[in-house]
């Protein structure tokens with residue numbers, strides 16, 4: 607697998623009065639093409655801070671982040687914005703669809719923001735692949751949560767980004783719809799070569815990933831690969847839960 611993301615010895619320090627607080631301390635990790643990586647850790651362990659580093663939204667105090675071999679934070683603001691718009695897709699817990707735009711308009715919006723030619727065909731193809739092409743002229747308020755999240759997934763994929771970042775993507779869905787959504791994300795990584803980094807607190811959600819990274823106090827504390835043959839999802843969930851509980855003591 608090719609390397610899409612490489613994080614090298616990244617630290618993030620926040621200054622609070624005359625004290626320094628490390629949200630991340632010397633984190634190194636990578637994401638390969640087609641990989642679905644989950645990041646877990648208790649509240650305050652640095653998950654969102656790490657996700658922000660990967661997206662180019664927040665700058666490390668120390669260390670480097672490479673996207674497709676390019677060092678993100680050595681770029682100028684304009685170049686960084688361009689890369690973020692073209693090469694990074696986002697999926698949020700609460701979908702973040704624009705209510706005044708139709709499903710189709712929401713999906714193709716990132717193409718316009720990235721200055722890429724709006725192609726009706728690619729938007730329609732994505733909606734079809736996600737099983738929601740019949741909803742393309744509806745507005746978000748007319749859709750269920752699961753349907754809205756499919757729209758958000760289509761939107762995250764429209765620019766064909768190198769990496770998709772998802773923060774608790776199923777956090778506001780019921781368990782059945784959540785599992786369907788995770789199965790879609792996993793399939794897109796397995797069969798279409800998308801690369802995805804997902805933050806979650808939930809072991810069942812993380813069990814859909816290929817690999818789980820555990821953060822504790824801003825450091826990578828542990829890692830678990832879920833690609834060993836012969837394990838059921840239940841066994842993976844038990845393994846993840848055991849690691850999470852191990853970090854609590």
Ligand SMILES: Nc1ncnc2c1ncn2[C@@H]1O[C@H](COP(=O)(O)OP(=O)(O)OP(=O)(O)O)[C@@H](O)[C@H]1O
Pocket residue numbers: 620627628629647648649650651652653654655656
């Ligand atoms: N802008 C900021 N200024 C000061 N401290 C910050 C800032 N942003 C985050 N922190 C601190 O850095 C630490 C890591 O925060 P982060 O949001 O990355 O944790 P998290 O693991 O995503 O937590 P949660 O699961 O609750 O979302 C926390 O202690 C937080 O208070």
